[in-house]
Amino acid sequence: MLACATGAANEDVAARLGVAAHRVSRWRARFVQDLLGAWRTSPAQGLPGRSPTCRSRK
Structure with a gap:
């Protein structure tokens, strides 16, 4: 795969x-x-998710 990573064609x-x-x-x-x-199966990186609901500020 390292040889492929250089952008070489399959034939090369x-x-x-x-x-x-x-x-x-x-x-x-x-x-x-x-x-x-x-x-697809790896957990998302970063901060933990928040609830998608909006909270009004008082």
Whole structure:
């Protein structure tokens, strides 16, 4: 994945590593899928949420 992070094409990464281009494509797809899956399931960062109701100030 580090070779892909440089912006190289699948064919270039595959040639450098001695594998088929479709294998690199699968690696990229799996990486994105895992990354998005982790993003969806991770708790939100920052301050704890507040109730969405408005309170009038007195």
